[in-house]
Amino acid sequence: MHLRSELKNTQREQHLFRLRLGVSAIVVLICFCILAARFFYLQFFKYDHYQTLAESNRISLVPIVPNRGLILDRNGVVLAHNFFVYTLEITPSRVENVETTINNVAQLIEITSSDRKRFKKFRDQSHSFESVPLRSHLSEEEAARFAVNRYRFPGVEIRSRLFRHYPQGELGSHLIGYIARINDSDLKSLDEKDDLPNYKGTDHIGKSGLEQYYEEQLHGTTGFQQVEIDADGHAVRVLSSSPPVPGNNLTLSIDSKLQDIAEKAFGEHRGALVAINPANGEVLAYVSQPSFDPNLFVDGIDPDSWRGLNESLDKPLINRPMRGVYPPGSTFKPFVAMAGLEYGKREPPYSIGDPGFYTLPGSSHQYRDWKPGGHGRVDIQRAITISCDTFFYGLALDIGIDKLAAFTSHFGFGRKSGIDLDGELAGLLPTPAWKAKRWKQKWYPGETLITGIGQGYLQVTPLQLAQATATLANNGTAVRPHLVTSIQEGGGKGIIRPVAVQIMDKIELSQPHIDLVRQGMMGVTQPGGTAASIGAGAPYLIAAKTGTAQVVAIKQGEKYNAKAIDERHRDHALFIAYAPAENPRIALAVIVENGGHGGSVAGPIARQVMDYYLLGKDPTPPPATKPEPMTATTEPEPHD
Numbered sequence: 001m002h003l004r005s006e007l008k009n010t011q012r013e014q015h016l017f018r019l020r021l022g023v024s025a026i027v028v029l030i031c032f033c034i035l036a037a038r039f040f041y042l043q044f045f046k047y048d049h050y051q052t053l054a055e056s057n058r059i060s061l062v063p064i065v066p067n068r069g070l071i072l073d074r075n076g077v078v079l080a081h082n083f084f085v086y087t088l089e090i091t092p093s094r095v096e097n098v099e100t101t102i103n104n105v106a107q108l109i110e111i112t113s114s115d116r117k118r119f120k121k122f123r124d125q126s127h128s129f130e131s132v133p134l135r136s137h138l139s140e141e142e143a144a145r146f147a148v149n150r151y152r153f154p155g156v157e158i159r160s161r162l163f164r165h166y167p168q169g170e171l172g173s174h175l176i177g178y179i180a181r182i183n184d185s186d187l188k189s190l191d192e193k194d195d196l197p198n199y200k201g202t203d204h205i206g207k208s209g210l211e212q213y214y215e216e217q218l219h220g221t222t223g224f225q226q227v228e229i230d231a232d233g234h235a236v237r238v239l240s241s242s243p244p245v246p247g248n249n250l251t252l253s254i255d256s257k258l259q260d261i262a263e264k265a266f267g268e269h270r271g272a273l274v275a276i277n278p279a280n281g282e283v284l285a286y287v288s289q290p291s292f293d294p295n296l297f298v299d300g301i302d303p304d305s306w307r308g309l310n311e312s313l314d315k316p317l318i319n320r321p322m323r324g325v326y327p328p329g330s331t332f333k334p335f336v337a338m339a340g341l342e343y344g345k346r347e348p349p350y351s352i353g354d355p356g357f358y359t360l361p362g363s364s365h366q367y368r369d370w371k372p373g374g375h376g377r378v379d380i381q382r383a384i385t386i387s388c389d390t391f392f393y394g395l396a397l398d399i400g401i402d403k404l405a406a407f408t409s410h411f412g413f414g415r416k417s418g419i420d421l422d423g424e425l426a427g428l429l430p431t432p433a434w435k436a437k438r439w440k441q442k443w444y445p446g447e448t449l450i451t452g453i454g455q456g457y458l459q460v461t462p463l464q465l466a467q468a469t470a471t472l473a474n475n476g477t478a479v480r481p482h483l484v485t486s487i488q489e490g491g492g493k494g495i496i497r498p499v500a501v502q503i504m505d506k507i508e509l510s511q512p513h514i515d516l517v518r519q520g521m522m523g524v525t526q527p528g529g530t531a532a533s534i535g536a537g538a539p540y541l542i543a544a545k546t547g548t549a550q551v552v553a554i555k556q557g558e559k560y561n562a563k564a565i566d567e568r569h570r571d572h573a574l575f576i577a578y579a580p581a582e583n584p585r586i587a588l589a590v591i592v593e594n595g596g597h598g599g600s601v602a603g604p605i606a607r608q609v610m611d612y613y614l615l616g617k618d619p620t621p622p623p624a625t626k627p628e629p630m631t632a633t634t635e636p637e638p639h640d
Contacts, residue, residue, distance in 0.1 A: 060227045063201030065162060066220030067491055069247030071176060071210060073256040074485065078167055079176055080211070085163050086138035088146065089131040092123060094155030101153060102134065108149055109142050111135055114302040122181065122300065131159070136299050164204065164298050170291040172259050174319045175252075175283075175421070175483055177209020178294035180301075198222050207297065208319075210250060210483060213422050217487055220247035246491025253282035253485045261612050261619050262287045265605040269595055271573075272320035274466035274481075275588035275609055278578065280501045281470075281479035283419070284586060285609060288320040313568075321466075322417075322424040325459040326591055329547030330387045331576045331598070332408075332454030334472060334517050337380055339407040340395045341513040348516070351379040358393035360445055367393050367449055370548075384520030385529050387546065389453050396452020397445060404451065405431045410507040411468035411478065413460060418480045418504060427464050430457035454547060465576060465589035471505075473543070473578035473587045475514055478505040518543050522581050524599075531575070531599030534607050540614055541581035544606070546598035547574030570594040575602035579610050586613050 071080035088109065095101050102111060102119070111134065119134045134156075138146075143158050150157070164179050182190075182205045190196045190205075199205070200222055206212035223244030228237050262273050266289040273287040290312075296305050309317055318324060340346040356374030357366040369375070369389040375382075383391035396404060409415065414429025428434075430451065432443035450456040460468075463481070471478040480502040488496045521543035525535025530546045549572040573595030578587035588606055595601035608619035 062225045062227050064223035064225060064241075064244045065201045066222055066244035067162065067246040068164065068179075068220065069218040069491060070249045071218075072249065072251050073254050073259075074252060075255065075257075076251075077256045079172065079252070079254075079256065080164060080166050082162050083165055084160050085136055086140075086143045087133045087159050087161050088135040088138060089133050089157060089159055090119070091131045091155045091157075098123075101156060105134070105146075105153060105156060108145055109135060109138070114304075117303060118300045131157075133161075133299075136161075136163070161203075166294045168256065169295070170293050171256065171263065172254060172286065173209075173291050173294045174288040174321070175209055175254065175286040176294060177211035177213075178207055178297040179204040179211050180207045180297045200224075204298070208423075209421060210252075213420050214250055214484065214487075217250065218247040220491070221245035246493075248490070248494075249488040249492045250484050251486045251488070252483050253277070253284060254286065254483065255284060255613075258285050258609065258612055259287070262605070262609050263289060263291065265608045265619060266592070269592045269601070270314055270320075271590065271592040271595065271602075272324055272462035273588060273590045273605060273609065274321050274463050275586055275613070276466050276470040276481055278470040278474040278479070278584050278587045281481045282485060283481050283483050284613060285588075286321055286483065288318070288324075290314050290316040292316045319421075319423065320591075321462045322419065322421060323461070324591070325425060325427055325461055326572055326574070327456070327458060327549040328454040328460045328465060329549035329572070329574050329598070330389075330454055331465060331545045331547035331574045331589070332458065332460075333387065333392050333452075334384055334521055334545050334576075335408045335411055335413075335468060336392055336396055336399070336404065336452050337384055337520065338472070338509065338513060338517050339399055339404055340380065341516065342407065342509065343399055343403060345398045346380045346395055348379060348381075351377055352391055352394065354378050354388055354390040356390065358390045358449065360397075360449065365446065367446070381516055381520040381523070384517065384545065385523030387524075387530050392452040393449040396448050399452075401443060401448045401451060402431060404448075405429050407507075408468075410476070410505050411471045412464050412505070413458075413468060417463055417467045418502075419463060420482050420484055424463065425461055427461050428457060428459040455550065462589050462591050465574070465591075466587060469576045469578055469589055470584075470587035472517070473584035475511075476507040476509040477503060480504045518581060521545055521577075525577075531603045534575075534577075534599065534603040538579075538607070538611075540579050540610075542577050542579045542607075542610065543581040543584075544575065544577035544603070546603065547576070548572070548597050549574060551594065568594055571596055573598045573601035575599070575606050577606050577610065579614060586610060 068082050070078060073079055088105070090098065090101065092098055102116065105111060115135050119132060122132045138158065146158055166173070166176065166178070181203055182199065186205050187196065190199055198219070198221060202222065206215040206218065211218065221244060223242045225241045226239040228239055262275070262285045266287065269289065271289055273285060274283065275285040276283055292309055354369060354374035354376060356369045356372055359366050367389070370387070374390060375386055375388050378386070378388045378391050380391070382388070405414070409429055414427055416424045416426050435441055435443050435457070447456055451458050467478065467481055482499055484499055486496050486498045488494060522541055523529045524531050524544045524546060525542040526532060531544055534544065535542050551569050551571060571594070573592040575590045575598040576588070578584040588609060590602040590606050592602045592605070611617040612619065
């Protein structure tokens with residue numbers, strides 16, 4: 001029995017063994033089939049994908065940053081160019097302790113506290129695997145000293161980078177602008193425009209002025225190299241290369257010498273000046289004072305410099321010609337006069353007897369003239385020459401605010417000029433509809449009166465005032481003002497494309513009316529005019545208008561006393577002019593903030609600019625005239 005039981009067990013075990021062996025064989029076969037199927041799938045269906053990944057492990061695509069285009073003045077003077085500098089850079093992901101590494105590097109090369117702060121700022125804005133500049137503008141001696149000790153600092157290396165430089169310093173900084181490091185906002189904007197691939201390897205982008213407006217022209221096209229990389233990440237050889245295309249060069253209408261004369265003419269005053277060629281819209285000078293050095297921003301501005309610029313009461317970063325808004329004061333009167341003539345409200349020989357004030361019909365309110373006692377008998381030509389407020393109060397009321405606004409809008413008031421810079425403001429040309437929408441109030445006749453002398457809600461930029469003057473000089477044809485006259489492709493080696501002259505508006509004006517207003521403006525700079533000294537000794541005729549715009553209102557009947565008022569509450573000085581009067585080649589507007597009387601403060605600045613442009617003459621400021629006294633009108637003069 002026992003032997004039989006053992007035989008049965010042996011047979012059973014052999015059976016189970018064979019069964020297990022068969023199952024295992026089937027499982028192995030299934031696994032083999034799965035592996036074979038996967039192998040077939042990878043070889044035939046995913047071949048291209050994995051070949052690309054393999055090549056990526058072996059080949060690196062290295063961007064080649066293009067040379068940024070130059071900015072030149074009309075005579076070829078360089079205003080912005082590039083140069084190579086050595087920079088010491090750290091890749092945080094390849095460094096065990098960044099602070100310790102910086103401290104050790106500082107034993108070889110001077111690392112200032114500003115360098116450390118700037119590095120921290122850039123590091124916070126970058127990815128850990130990106131190289132972050134620690135110190136720029138290394139001398140050759142410093143670069144050689146670090147190169148000898150390079151083995152001690154893994155993750156730290158010296159690179160040669162292209163830097164932007166503005167050789168004229170503060171000259172024309174608001175029109176040229178500056179470049180600075182690309183931030184998240186820039187990346188988002190580039191991505192929206194599908195330009196992000198073209199900025200691979202680029203650290204900087206235009207932030208203001210022409211550098212920003214013409215960024216696409218100046219940047220160029222990024223090139224690439226396919227570089228074979230070994231297991232340690234070192235470049236072995238270049239497999240292929242696509243060279244970068246340099247950015248285009250910009251030639252400006254600006255004359256850097258004229259720009260320099262205009263800026264220096266302001267002295268310590270704050271303000272703005274814009275000079276335009278009326279015939280073609282070329283901007284000859286574009287001044288915003290005080291200015292700043294754009295080189296401060298290229299490598300990342302240090303906190304102290306930024307604080308000094310940003311917190312200064314003088315606001316040097318404000319682009320005053322196109323973002324500063326001011327009441328035009330009496331410089332608005334020639335345009336009101338032209339409207340009165342064209343609408344038939346003041347045809348010669350019409351004149352008034354000026355008692356020194358204007359009384360609104362149906363009211364006892366008196367609107368004072370700047371000259372107590374008045375100017376006597378005044379026609380439209382003399383009203384411009386002596387700046388008679390009383391004459392223009394009545395004229396503005398007779399025209400009506402809607403017609404006045406519609407007419408003067410053709411000269412560019414209340415709208416952007418279209419200059420090739422970003423951020424221009426439109427100023428304000430008020431109307432009853434605007435006031436109802438803005439303030440939910442009706443328009444009062446007294447507001448029309450003070451608009452007629454360039455006060456009240458009316459606000460203009462210096463650029464608008466210069467454009468309006470150029471349009472008046474050009475007999476009603478408004479040409480778009482522009483700073484760039486031509487673009488040369490390929491970094492100065494390609495074709496030159498001139499910028500076309502663009503007509504923005506055209507208002508048909510009667511020639512006798514044009515002549516009459518011109519005669520009135522010419523009288524301003526002749527004996528008896530409000531800026532007689534500005535025309536004294538000039539070998540050319542100047543058509544001009546002075547202006548004094550109140551910053552704060554004074555009480556009715558109270559005399560204006562500049563010495564008793566805080567300097568920043570004093571009147572603005574304004575001056576517009578074109579010359580030669582009979583064949584204008586230059587039209588300009590000058591605003592001196594809190595400068596007082598236009599003829600004695602702003603006028604001399606304009607004369608220096610005109611003398612150099614028309615005569616090539618070095619500036620010799622004419623003697624100042626005594627400012628006329630000013631009194632307030634009875635209406636408040638609000639400012640938006």
